[in-house]
Amino acid sequence: MTIPAPTGVHPAWLPPEAFQPIGSRRALVSGEGLLVDTVHDEVARACARYGGGVRRAAPGGARGLPARGDHAGGPFDLVLALRAAGPLPAVAEQVDARFRGRRGRADDAIGDEGFVIARRDGVTVVLADEPAGLLYGLFHVVRLGEPAFGAARPVEHHRPAMRRRMLDHWDNVDVHPKSGQVERGYAGGSIFWRDGAPRGDLPRVRSYGRLLAACGVNAVAVNNVNVHVTEAHLLTDRLGDVAAIAAELRPYGIRTHLAVDFAAPIVLGGSPTGDPCDARVRKWWAEATERVYETIPDFGGYVVKADSEGRPGPFAYGRSHADGANVLAEALAPFGGVVHWRAFVYDHRQDWRDRSTDRARAAHDHFAPLEGLFRDNVILQVKHGPIDFQAREPVSPVIAAMPSTRLAVELQVTQEYTGQQRHVCYLAPMWSEVLGFRPFGPAGPAVARIVAGAAPGGERGTRGGRAPDEGGGLVGVSNVGDDAYWTGHPLAQANLYAFGRLAWAPWTDPAAILDEWIDLTFAPVAHGDREPLRRALHAIMDDSWRTYERYTAPLGVGFMVRPEHHYGPDVDGYEYTSWGTYHFADRDGVGVDRTRATGTGFAGQYPPHWSAVYESLDRCPNELLLFFHHVPYEHVLHSGSTVIQHIYDTHFAGVEQVAEARSLWEGLAGSVPAALHARVRELFDEQLRCAKEWRDQVNAYFFRKSGVPDARGRRIP
């Protein structure tokens, strides 16, 4: 296998130097399979560069091989072995025995994607049951860096918290007249498609798969959920284009998924109907799916956006979304595929005059009644908040409402509403809050556990006999394009990295993930010099999401962005539209009353603990105040500040923080590659300009409305 190294493309978190600790040592790779080959090839390339050596054990031939632990000066510093591969070096046998001893005989599996790692007797040992686990183990060693070969390490067992860790690409094959090559893409074109055809740079695709494997992602949907006509054909006559991508991603343990048009039987099959309960439709899906698996045997499944923002769906036939999802699930089931069925269904032709309709309620209203009706291989894919990827939203109440439904939480790695990869906005802290949120209250399980397959209330799901840890997983909308830095803003690479890491290990501290990312990405910077860089990047990035929140829409009210492209401020931009995203500011106050008592009742969609908290003006967290309540400008927050003064203060503060971050970045000239430094510096200029625009527009808007002057006498234009 060729390990990709596209020229002119930034290596992101896998620069050659990150492999130096491995590449300068002697390694044994033991086991068979495509992904073990990948492990071997990765190690071999590192060794070729840094003077180490690698040996591939023949099946059954590893036993008795001398390793450093056995004999001083022995040949191996690193053993990467499948346990099933046969006899292991003695030190590896010891590690395995210790692992089995800890686990007890009944449950000594390492797991499909898991690995065991230890260091003893001078040998670092990685064991796995499956090739994927070995690959993840290898990248774990890469992440550890030189310390992987330092002091002894006890046996650690690593397994992903989520079985499904997927990135959705909103990439169009054709350049769409409105949404372009990549819908909500801020990093150039698509890495998969260009102008109606495959982009043709398969090494770049493989390189992408490699980056994803190194952070833990194991599934990619290769086209936009808004499936236009050309893209619909990927399911049938253009399936070869998908297979070509799948072939590049497969060596890195990534399964390929496809977004499909619910009306495909009509659009592609000439069917007179797309009714999911029509036998012809069921047959069409079954046959089409069979052909997919003939071509791509490890195909992951379908992603569907139905009855949403103009897409076709089951409503046209008087059918439910369970009917709609199940017909696809039925077709996929024989092959082990899944349907990711998006819960993003709402009325986008709402009358802004009608304050009783509330878009926030829509997903729960539509889907909670369907609890129990979905097939086992349907995953209901729920945006993390009830609206649409705003910088601040409450967690979607759907997540607590469907205990026997497999749920995936969808995060938006692409920064549609968080600065569009022109602003630094490290999103891991937000995602971490979402994943750690306990929808049933402090005693209940966190979101991460629910989507991993643990049922609400702490009990594991048992429905339908599926394995308890199946769950739905975590899905991110990719922020990657054909840009040389992958993500437009070089620092936005950290979001992609953090997405994968949080999907694997949701409890990881975002700051620790950032450390990993810094150490890998800037591995070419000598270790001693890296500390100032690390400190500066933490100062720039750790709080950047909250900084972004400060200078944009206040107190959870959301939106206030320019319509359509969603970049930059327009306080009333969506106020009198059909999109259901309002702030209701008038001369007296602002915010959306979503209480049960006097509002839309959305607060009542949560289980009792949070329902009571959100319902209460006193107990509602500041940051969500205007999401749940309409309050006077002089309403006093928990902080002691009034709403209006809070708006002024945070907007001034946000801009100052951007200016400080920019200044810190200036100080890194010489510490990072010049071209990368220059690009980020330019982007900081734009971020600062835009932050000031947000500050001034939001402050001016609320000053004009409220007439309340800034208590600190600053200039409001």
Add this chain to the structure above:
Amino acid sequence: MTIPAPTGVHPAWLPPEAFQPIGSRRALVSGEGLLVDTVHDEVARACARYGGGVRRAAPGGARGLPARGDHAGGPFDLVLALRAAGPLPAVAEQVDARFRGRRGRADDAIGDEGFVIARRDGVTVVLADEPAGLLYGLFHVVRLGEPAFGAARPVEHHRPAMRRRMLDHWDNVDVHPKSGQVERGYAGGSIFWRDGAPRGDLPRVRSYGRLLAACGVNAVAVNNVNVHVTEAHLLTDRLGDVAAIAAELRPYGIRTHLAVDFAAPIVLGGSPTGDPCDARVRKWWAEATERVYETIPDFGGYVVKADSEGRPGPFAYGRSHADGANVLAEALAPFGGVVHWRAFVYDHRQDWRDRSTDRARAAHDHFAPLEGLFRDNVILQVKHGPIDFQAREPVSPVIAAMPSTRLAVELQVTQEYTGQQRHVCYLAPMWSEVLGFRPFGPAGPAVARIVAGAAPGGERGTRGGRAPDEGGGLVGVSNVGDDAYWTGHPLAQANLYAFGRLAWAPWTDPAAILDEWIDLTFAPVAHGDREPLRRALHAIMDDSWRTYERYTAPLGVGFMVRPEHHYGPDVDGYEYTSWGTYHFADRDGVGVDRTRATGTGFAGQYPPHWSAVYESLDRCPNELLLFFHHVPYEHVLHSGSTVIQHIYDTHFAGVEQVAEARSLWEGLAGSVPAALHARVRELFDEQLRCAKEWRDQVNAYFFRKSGVPDARGRRIP
């Protein structure tokens, strides 16, 4: 010559039936020249249809021909003759003698485009000095209809008030990614271009020329003033495409103009500079222009948008707009061509926080200092208002500021800001107000006289020895596309017709023009049945501009439209942008202070009379109050109503008027062709929906800001 009758295209104001009075009679056409051929062919076709006859007099062969006036039962009911064609029928000689007698010997010219018409002894006589005059005379007879052949008519002399009556097409050759095939086009694609090439339907182009001649237009610019790369080449290697259009328009007396890229020497000529004072640039323009005239000998000239909204211009070289215009004028002068140089120059990257900058001032600030510096064949093309074709603006102060500069007033026939041909908005009353406005006060000349060539103060221009009636003329941005009704909304045809008629005869009552248009367009409706139709159309259209004004931006404040596409309301849509179009509404009041005393000083750009009127809060006309003043919501208007109550009242009234108009139209089912009726009915549904949206957004916006309830207790959402 083939007289065009494109299939499937509505005949607009030239249905065959409009020619029945001519076509059922015996006519003589006398004279030579392309346009006399056109006259003959038009009459011949009418006669072929309706049983009359036409005779073409051979040169010198008309004398002594018997006409009805000479001998009862004689052969001619209608004589259309060039005086220079030689001996005329006796009755025509008598008409000419009477005309000459009235005029006195020193000034007996009919004029280049003029004609004399009379009816005596049962013969209708049209005389002209030039073929164009005969053509306009023919269409005058068409307009008169049957009464042209009724009672005797005294000698009338008709000449256009404006020498130059031009339509600018904002048509792109390529479909532009943002502006499409036609920028601000609401009637389908271009009649000239499609997808990068000529559209190829030359009969349609000729048919267009015919319609224009019939309302008096004599010049067409065939491409968008925003000249993109493909369109730049029309000047050189794609000149043949322009020549093909010119060949179709020529038989109807229409000269073809071209919008050019000021940077053409660079873009097309490979010049290192576009500096208008650079000898190489002058040479390039001279040579390019010479080649244009080799191909199109009657080419009209260039239209230029320079240093405006991102277009290149002389500023880049530290040169003035006079320098820029003059280099093109110098190239055109040997051939009698003109430059239409647009005065639409302003800072479109304005800081909305900066209230001292005023876009309204820009044209005057830029151009008034250049008075006296333009060459004779430069026409400064000034938008009628200081901002941008709003439904209500004051007349541009530039018109009074440049007495020795040839000025053209630019009107927007395409309804960018007046309903985009989805709303009925008959614009002639607005244009009539503009043309009748007296910038120097009641004793001074009207705009129509100034642009016709009469200098401010009532004296005719004398500079540079040019003929006193040269002037600049009237320019309209065309509302025509490849739509079957030409203009999208069938009733928008009336705007195109009225534009031509007002350019010819600015003092005509808009209601009378509408009558002409109705009688021609609905000629197929029998005369007796036409009265109810005429009454209904007057009720629908006469006041439709003021109705539109009522339900949109109030009291002259302008904009409040959705950004970019400019359709429908968005009160704050441009409020915090760089475009210089603000209303400054806050909780206390609204409007732009443009006074000298406390505002931007724009009011001071007018001569004393209007400067004083606009400066004064008491004297400023209601309809322009918020254009010139920022006032509290409780400010009392001349009507006795407060500003806020006026906003509520007019917005409720505007919607009611649309509903009434729609109801009147419903009543016309059966009176007009069914397809036309259906299209207008559909458009009325949209107009009513949109008018309600305007009403509710504007009212809600100002209610939320002001807190003042509607005095009549109506529901404000």
